[in-house]
Amino acid sequence: MCSSIVAPFSNVxxxxxxxxxxxxxxxxxxxxxxxxxxxxxPFESSLGTExxxxxxxxxxxxxxxxxWSGQTNFGGSYPSHTATFILPYRINDGAGVTINATVxxxxxxxxNTGSTALPQTFLPGEEGVLxxxxxxxxxxxxxxxxxxxxxxxxxxxxxxGQNPSIKFLWGTTEHRGSISIDTPLFEIDxxxxxxxxxxxxIPVKFNSGYGAQLIAESNFEFYANGNLxxxxxxxxxxxxxxxxxxxxxxxxxxxxxFSIKINFQNGTTVNAEIEYDIEFGExxxxxxxxxxxxxxxxxxxxxxxxxxxxLSTDIEKTITLQLQENVAFWIRWGLDNMGNPSLNxxxxxxxxxxxxxxxxxNRVIDNAEVSSFETQIRQTELNNFLSQGLGIDSRRxxxxxxxxxxxxxxxxxxxxxxxxxxxxxxxxxxxxxxxxGGQEHLMLDNFxxxxxxxxxxxxxxxxxxxxxxxxxxxxxxxMDFTDIEVTQTRLIFTQKITATTTFTQSDSPLLWxxxxxxxxxxxxxxxxxxxxxxxxxxxxxxxxxREKNKIILISEIIIFNAVGFLIYFLSLxxxxxxxxxxxxxxxxxxxxMISGTKESxxxxxxRTDSLNSDYPSFDCPNCSTAISITSNERPLRITCSGxxxxxxxxx
Numbered sequence: 001m002c003s004s005i006v007a008p009f010s011n012v013x014x015x016x017x018x019x020x021x022x023x024x025x026x027x028x029x030x031x032x033x034x035x036x037x038x039x040x041x042p043f044e045s046s047l048g049t050e051x052x053x054x055x056x057x058x059x060x061x062x063x064x065x066x067x068w069s070g071q072t073n074f075g076g077s078y079p080s081h082t083a084t085f086i087l088p089y090r091i092n093d094g095a096g097v098t099i100n101a102t103v104x105x106x107x108x109x110x111x112n113t114g115s116t117a118l119p120q121t122f123l124p125g126e127e128g129v130l131x132x133x134x135x136x137x138x139x140x141x142x143x144x145x146x147x148x149x150x151x152x153x154x155x156x157x158x159x160x161g162q163n164p165s166i167k168f169l170w171g172t173t174e175h176r177g178s179i180s181i182d183t184p185l186f187e188i189d190x191x192x193x194x195x196x197x198x199x200x201x202i203p204v205k206f207n208s209g210y211g212a213q214l215i216a217e218s219n220f221e222f223y224a225n226g227n228l229x230x231x232x233x234x235x236x237x238x239x240x241x242x243x244x245x246x247x248x249x250x251x252x253x254x255x256x257x258f259s260i261k262i263n264f265q266n267g268t269t270v271n272a273e274i275e276y277d278i279e280f281g282e283x284x285x286x287x288x289x290x291x292x293x294x295x296x297x298x299x300x301x302x303x304x305x306x307x308x309x310x311l312s313t314d315i316e317k318t319i320t321l322q323l324q325e326n327v328a329f330w331i332r333w334g335l336d337n338m339g340n341p342s343l344n345x346x347x348x349x350x351x352x353x354x355x356x357x358x359x360x361x362n363r364v365i366d367n368a369e370v371s372s373f374e375t376q377i378r379q380t381e382l383n384n385f386l387s388q389g390l391g392i393d394s395r396r397x398x399x400x401x402x403x404x405x406x407x408x409x410x411x412x413x414x415x416x417x418x419x420x421x422x423x424x425x426x427x428x429x430x431x432x433x434x435x436x437g438g439q440e441h442l443m444l445d446n447f448x449x450x451x452x453x454x455x456x457x458x459x460x461x462x463x464x465x466x467x468x469x470x471x472x473x474x475x476x477x478x479m480d481f482t483d484i485e486v487t488q489t490r491l492i493f494t495q496k497i498t499a500t501t502t503f504t505q506s507d508s509p510l511l512w513x514x515x516x517x518x519x520x521x522x523x524x525x526x527x528x529x530x531x532x533x534x535x536x537x538x539x540x541x542x543x544x545x546r547e548k549n550k551i552i553l554i555s556e557i558i559i560f561n562a563v564g565f566l567i568y569f570l571s572l573x574x575x576x577x578x579x580x581x582x583x584x585x586x587x588x589x590x591x592x593m594i595s596g597t598k599e600s601x602x603x604x605x606x607r608t609d610s611l612n613s614d615y616p617s618f619d620c621p622n623c624s625t626a627i628s629i630t631s632n633e634r635p636l637r638i639t640c641s642g643x644x645x646x647x648x649x650x651x
Contacts, residue, residue, distance in 0.1 A: 017205065021188040021272035024078045028265055029147065031068050031087075031170040031177035038170075040070030040147055042185065042210075043217045044265065045454075050172045056165035059156040065101075065168060066151045073209025075143035076184030078107070083134040083182075085114065087151065088175040089123060090167045094159035096124040097166050101153045103132050107183065108145035112136045120155070123166075130168070134179075141183055143209065149179050186214060188260065188272050193245075199285030200224070200245045200278055202258055204233075212238040212455040216299040218264035225256045232422050234289045235296050235326050238455060242289040253279045288421045290333075290363050294343055297330040297390075300460035305397075307443070309468040311476055311515060314434045315441065319397065321427040327390070327458065329422040334389075335369045335412075336361055336420055348388040352376055365418045377410045382429075387449065391458040396447035398431060407432040438517030440479060443468070448505045459505070466499040468513065472524040475516030477571070482510040488571040490523050495571060521574045530568065530581035534561070537585020545592035553591045560584035620645065 029040040035053035039046065053065045066087075085103040099122075102115045114134030123130060141147075151168075158164040170177030186208035194201040202224070208214045215235065222229045224245035233241040245258075259273035304322035309315060323331060337343070339354035340361075353376060359366040377385050382402050386394040395401055402408060409430035417423040443466060451457045464484075470476055472493040478486055484501040503509045519525055538557065545553055564580045617628040625642030629649060636649040 017189045017191045017203075018274060019187050019189050020274045022184070022186065022270060023076060024182055024184050025268075025270055026081070026180060026182040027185055027268050028178040028180050029068075029070065029149070031066075031149075031179075033068070033171070035066040038066060038068030040068050040149065040179075042072070042265065043213065044173075045217055047171060047173050047176065050169060050175060052167050052169050054165055054167040055153065055156060056158075056163070058158055059153050062102075062152050062154045064150060064152045066170075067148070069146050069148040071144070071146050071209070072141075072183070072185055073143050074184055074186060074207075075141050075145070077140045078136075078138060078181075078183040080138045081136050081182040083112070083114070083136050084180045085130075085132040085134060085149070085151070086179070087130045087177045088127070088169045089130055090127050090169060091123070091125070091159075091164075092167065093161035093164045095126065096122055097159065097164075098122050098155075098157040099130075099153060099166075100155040101130070101132070101151065103134055103179075104148075104150040104152070105134050105136065105179065105181070106146070106148040106150075107136070107139060107181075108141050108147075110137070110139045120157075136181070147181075147183075186210075188262075190258070190274050193258075193276055193278060194289070195279065195281060197281040197283030197285030198247050198249070198251075199287065200247070200280075201242050201289040202245065202276075203240055203242045204260060205237075206239045206241070208239070210454075212296065212299055214264065215239060215241065216454070216457070216460075218262050220263075221261040223257075223259045223261075225251075225258075231287070232325065234291060234329060234422075235299060236291045236293055238296055238298070242291070244287060244289050246285060246287045247280065251280070253277075286363065286419075288329075288419065290420055292342075294337070294347055294349065295326070295330050295333050297327045298456055298458050299326050300457050301325045301327050302461050302463060303327075303459050304463045305465070307464075307466045309443070309466075311436075311468060311470045312474050313437055314432060315436045315515070317399070317429075317431045319429040319431075321390075321429075323425045323427060325422055328425045329420070331389075331412075331425050332365055332414075332420045332423075335365050335373055336363065338369065338373065348384060351384070352381070363420055365414055365420070370412050370414070374410045374412055378408060382408065382410070391449045391451065393445075393447045393449055396442075396445040398429065399442045400431075400433070404433070405431045406434050436515055437474070439515050441513050441515065442511075443513055444484065444499070444501075444509055444511035446503060446505070446507060446509055450505065457505075461502055461504050464499075464501050464503065464509070466497070466511065468497040470495040470523070473519045473522040475521040475523065475526075475574075477514045477516070477573070479512040479514045480510060481512070483507055484509050484511055486511070489569055490526075490571040491569070492524060492527050495523050497571075526568065526574050526577055530564070530577050533578075533581040533585055534564065537581075537588050541585075541588035541592040544589065545595050548592070548595040550595070553588060553595060556584075556588055556591055560587065620647065 027042055029042060030046055031038055032041060032046045033039040034051060083105055091097055098120045100116055100120055102113055105112045112134050114132045116132060169175035186206055189205040189207060191203040206214055222243045229243050229245060231244060233243045235241055255275050255277050257273055257275045259271065262270045301324055306320040308318045334349045337349060338352035340350060343350040354360050355369040355372040359368050383394045386392040386397065411428040413426035415424055415426060444464065448459050468476060475495055476497065478488055478497060484499050486497065486499045489496045497513065499511055501509050516522065541553060564584055567580050568577050617626050620627055620640040620642055622645050623640065623643040625640055627638055627640060634650060638647050638649060640647060
């Protein structure tokens with residue numbers, strides 16, 4: 001360890017960097033924006049909002065349908081090639097149209113044109129894609145020059161119908177309008193490897209007009225001696241990536257190939273390679289490159305946020321942030337470089353007090369550094385850390401200003417890896433407010449701070465999970481929520497709210513909750529009050545119906561108890577649960593009062609008790625069998641079922 005600190009970069013050959021790619025590459029410029037002021041971009045992230053230009057009448061002279069422009073801010077010469085214009089369309093009230101159209105492609109001061117086949121081209125079907133080829137002559141595009149695409153229609157014949165038209169579409173993944181060209185877009189600049197023991201760090205710089213956005217929206221594969229480096233690169237200076245080839249003792253000194261594959265569009269891939277003579281050192285080396293300058297945290301990283309809230313008369317909140325990739329590496333490097341005077345004057349890390357000098361820049365995250373960092377964040381730097389360091393609005397994340405909490409705690413977890421690497425880092429914030437009964441609480445607002453340039457973007461999306469639990473004598477209700485899935489439940493000893501969503505800077509998720517002000521709205525109180533009403537109604541109804549038919553009553557008891565429990569479980573307001581309990585009990589009592597009497601006895605013939613329970617009866621004088629008089633007819637003859645004697649009723 002000491003040798004790596006004293007001479008971290010041994011056996012370094014200092015040579016100028018070498019450009020290995022690319023004079024010109026074929027790629028797509030994607031259409032977005034309106035038809036009169038459209039934009040061109042090489043990135044799929046420009047897709048999102050569907051745009052269109054509709055033509056609803058026949059055209060017999062040149063009419064401009066759409067215009068898109070943009071700058072790559074990267075110049076150079078380009079070869080002769082064929083550019084392909086693609087634009088989806090949809091035909092209304094028809095199965096096809098006849099069209100003559102042209103596309104003008106302006107590369108700086110040079111203009112090239114492509115047209116549909118003469119004399120006319122038929123576009124079939126209700127939907128399809130118009131594709132035109134443009135022959136482009138070789139030339140030079142300066143960095144400050146624009147690229148302009150103009151689509152015009154010279155002739156359009158619509159089908160007969162009530163309201164025929166053709167609508168040209170672009171701006172979404174489903175309707176992706178674009179033009180493929182072969183021009184300079186970026187170059188790859190590779191420095192000679194930095195040798196650290198048995199590790200070779202290979203810096204690769206991407207020069208383009210898009211800066212960090214090219215890196216953020218591309219996928220990379222890096223190969224050393226034909227082997228894919230699985231480990232993510234270290235990102236510095238916005239457009240510099242450094243891969244580490246950590247070898248074992250069996251790899252000897254010699255010339256080795258290095259290659260990189262870049263996928264920056266769907267199906268657009270660029271390959272480049274170079275060879276270097278490598279002389280390894282004796283030490284093991286470091287599996288991650290340790291930069292001397294502050295690494296970047298921008299580029300777009302997903303952030304997992306989990307929030308757990310325990311609500312009683314106080315409210316305690318635990319907020320967990322799972323930092324990954326560039327952000328994880330930045331915070332690990334920052335823990336080992338707190339207060340580094342060589343940092344840029346705008347760096348937030350420079351304002352921190354370093355830990356003991358024994359631990360400073362030793363490439364290991366020591367407990368003393370973690371403890372010092374946690375203390376400074378907790379005491380004075382919480383807002384600055386979240387705002388300047390992580391690009392997060394602290395009030396919207398925490399729910400209140402730092403000074404409004406009775407307690408704030410901070411914990412940094414390195415997840416078993418104390419090296420400077422991009423192993424995820426877990427940040428936990430714990431807050432407490434006291435005497436919060438009856439108050440409203442903000443649980444979610446979009447806490448991503450606005451960024452003014454794509455290269456400044458830290459977070460691509462937030463995966464948000466929220467769980468709130470109360471005790472038995474406190475209640476909570478969802479007041480307002482937007483763009484978030486919320487579930488609320490209640491049991492005897494707790495009430496629970498869960499919510500999940502995924503959002504970006506452009507979204508507006510929102511979640512407010514209202515804490516109950518009185519114990520009568522608590523899960524336990526509601527259960528006891530409503531259970532008491534239900535039990536009383538049950539006892540009264542069963543008492544009234546003790547000599548009556550209970551089939552309907554029992555059915556009602558089962559159904560309304562199930563409905564009442566569901567209303568209680570879904571955390572509906574107390575008044576609704578109370579009305580449900582009172583209504584159910586009242587209905588049971590009413591049903592018990594109007595139910596018929598019980599069945600009794602068996603009568604002559606095949607009649608049942610239910611049919612004869614209201615008729616007068618007498619005992620047979622011969623055998624004493626009970627006989628019912630089932631008719632008002634007189635005289636009436638009745639056969640005794642006991643002795644078969646025929647009896648005559650005269651009055």
